[in-house]
């Protein structure tokens with residue numbers, strides 16, 4: 001029989017072992033995923049979150065950690081994510097039945113006074129059993145993280161007349177406008193996005209941050225007859241569970257942050273031309289693979305990234 005209870009400090013080693021077991025299982029199923037994980041005690045015991053355990057005859061079968069997320073309207077993420085939700089971290093023991101454990105753990109969260117209207121949960125796409133359970137529990141994919149090993153060469157894209165170059169300070173407003181258009185476009189396909197009234201300021205701030213230092217991150221723009229018609233913001237990402245929760249096996253990766261092409265210039269090869277320049281920048285820095293976040297509800301990016309060879313690795317599930 002399954003029972004649930006809140007975790008205490010005595011449970012920390014067992015929860016860490018459970019997370020390690022799940023990480024190893026996923027790595028066996030998809031070798032691109034990390035082979036080890038570091039779960040700090042303060043994540044398990046945080047007063048802000050809550051860690052609920054499911055036990056079968058006294059043996060740990062699963063756990064969920066819930067952290068409250070709240071994006072204020074002045075955050076650059078306010079127009080990207082839902083404003084308030086619980087971010088869940090789920091771990092299940094080998095041979096545990098997600099169809100029995102997940103609904104039970106979700107019921108526990110309803111007793112948590114920090115409960116917010118929505119739930120977000122990121123799980124690897126290779127866990128197809130969990131996928132069907134999440135779907136039956138009302139979750140849908142909010143965004144995916146798609147991965148591609150660094151190709152040695154790229155096939156030629158269509159010829160473009162736009163000039164691709166690193167952005168300069170005077171490009172920031174034009175990039176911010178394209179970014180704003182992109183988030184308005186995303187919001188039209190994802191009802192959980194509540195565009196911030198401060199979206200213009202947020203995009204300006206984010207565009208100037210994305211300008212980067214040209215060393216660890218860079219912003220490329222596509223210029224056509226003196227106008228900025230596209231941008232591609234990228235950076236290097238060290239994946240290592242010792243420094244931060246890792247999405248992939250240890251190594252240096254190319255992280256594609258934000259991309260947009262002006263609506264009247266789409267489907268003319270500009271996105272592909274920007275990608276080629278980004279790929280060269282990554283190749284010169286010896287990255288082993290690239291990854292990008294995209295919304296499967298977005299009818300354009302959900303075609304663009306797979307067409308370039310990216311493969312969905314992680315799915316961030318959402319339940320309003």
Ligand SMILES: CC(C)(COP(=O)(O)OP(=O)(O)OC[C@H]1O[C@@H](n2cnc3c(N)ncnc32)[C@H](O)[C@@H]1OP(=O)(O)O)[C@@H](O)C(=O)NCCC(=O)NCCS
Pocket residue numbers: 182185258259260261262265266267268269270271272273293294295298299300301303304305307
């Ligand atoms: C996604 C986006 C950047 C693509 O830029 P783009 O310049 O239009 O892309 P390209 O013309 O280089 O298209 C490359 C390939 O992607 C696929 N693709 C792009 N748009 C598509 C569409 N509307 N329908 C079907 N396939 C499409 C095609 O395979 C295309 O190759 P093809 O034209 O030879 O068939 C652009 O559509 C955009 O800005 N969208 C709105 C903002 C956004 O979604 N940003 C991405 C966030 S992750």
